[in-house]
Amino acid sequence: MVKRTFDVSASAIGLLILLPLVAGVAATVRVTSPGPVIFSQSRLGRHGRPFRMYKFRSMVVDADRQGARVTAGGDPRITPIGRILRRTKLDELPQLWNVLKGDMSLVGPRPEVPEFASMFPRQYQSILRVRPGITHRATLAFRSEESILADDQVREPRRFYIDRVMPRKLAMYEEYLRDPLLRDIWTILETVSPWKSTRAMTAGELLDAPIVANIPAWYEPAATPSRPVAARRMSRPAVARLAAVPTLAAVAVGGGSADAEADEAVEDLLQYLASMS
Numbered sequence: 587m588v589k590r591t592f593d594v595s596a597s598a599i600g601l602l603i604l605l606p607l608v609a610g611v612a613a614t615v616r617v618t619s620p621g622p623v624i625f626s627q628s629r630l631g632r633h634g635r636p637f638r639m640y641k642f643r644s645m646v647v648d649a650d651r652q653g654a655r656v657t658a659g660g661d662p663r664i665t666p667i668g669r670i671l672r673r674t675k676l677d678e679l680p681q682l683w684n685v686l687k688g689d690m691s692l693v694g695p696r697p698e699v700p701e702f703a704s705m706f707p708r709q710y711q712s713i714l715r716v717r718p719g720i721t722h723r724a725t726l727a728f729r730s731e732e733s734i735l736a737d738d739q740v741r742e743p744r745r746f747y748i749d750r751v752m753p754r755k756l757a758m759y760e761e762y763l764r765d766p767l768l769r770d771i772w773t774i775l776e777t778v779s780p781w782k783s784t785r786a787m788t789a790g791e792l793l794d795a796p797i798v799a800n801i802p803a804w805y806e807p808a809a810t811p812s813r814p815v816a817a818r819r820m821s822r823p824a825v826a827r828l829a830a831v832p833t834l835a836a837v838a839v840g841g842g843s844a845d846a847e848a849d850e851a852v853e854d855l856l857q858y859l860a861s862m863s
Contacts, residue, residue: 588767593692596774597685608679609641611671619665621647625682627698630710632717637689639697640680644668655699656744659736672732681720691769694719695759703835705748709756716763721777724758726784737789750792 601608625643627650628636645650649663657664671677684690689696697718703710726814728734728751735743739743765773776782816856 589690589691589770592770593685594768596692597682597837601682601686603615604679604682607676609677611676612723614667615642618667619643619646629701629718630700630703630714631689631712633844634714636700637684637697639684639689642671642677642680644671656735656741656747657732658740659732661732664821678720685720689717691717691719692771693721693765695722695757695763696725702748702752706752707757709760712763713759721773722759723762723773723784724755726776726782727758727787728755728783730786730788734787734789734792738789739789739793746792746819750795754787754792754795838859 615623622643625641625645626638627641629639631637644665645657645661645663645668646665652663668677681690685692693712694717698710706855731751734740735747740746762769
């Protein structure tokens with residue numbers, strides 16, 4: 587309750603104070619690039635409920651249909667003014683409206699698109715219990731994310747993001763899921779200040795760390811089987827249980843029965859994989 591009161595008060599005051607800046611950025615986006623001023627995208631909110639997150643548009647119209655959802659530095663879809671907005675984080679200003687509406691908090695785990703969140707159901711089971719935020723300690727640690735993904739050492743930005751960036755972000759989200767209000771205030775001050783006490787991650791540091799395997803994220807078909815397919819066939823009850831594994835939102839909102847079904851399905855899957863070896 588205290589956190590929500592702080593969010594509403596601070597975002598309302600922030601919008602009033604920053605109104606001239608918001609109007610200036612909106613006019614600049616309108617004049618320098620054809621298309622809408624505001625970009626909105628569906629993200630997962632508290633308890634897995636989707637909501638529309640707002641930003642000042644920093645890319646060309648229909649950019650999400652012209653390339654990957656992961657954006658690296660130097661992406662040709664980013665407009666010239668968009669590069670400045672993204673570097674200064676001014677493109678995030680419209681999210682103060684999301685905070686007022688109750689979709690987001692000032693400080694909390696960054697809201698993710700369902701596509702990527704579904705790859706980490708265990709982590710998001712706890713992360714989706716709180717409102718997503720405009721900033722977070724992980725946001726500060728990965729403030730150079732676009733530069734990381736554009737690094738010469740990164741060959742596949744999307745895969746690198748899922749296998750190396752996301753797991754470390756999620757670990758920080760879980761570790762600092764319920765920070766005290768004073769820590770939230772410090773995170774906000776550090777976000778808007780040019781001086782950061784949080785060390786920025788680098789591509790080399792992430793490459794040196796062990797890779798985090800995500801079976802749902804990077805399922806690859808097995809090699810040509812050496813045994814008859816019939817020898818590996820799962821029983822119909824097992825297949826039915828696997829098909830009934832709950833979705834991410836159901837797990838986040840649901841409870842023990844969903845977890846029990848998931849455990850049974852995983853056990854069946856492990857037995858099936860063992861029979862293939």
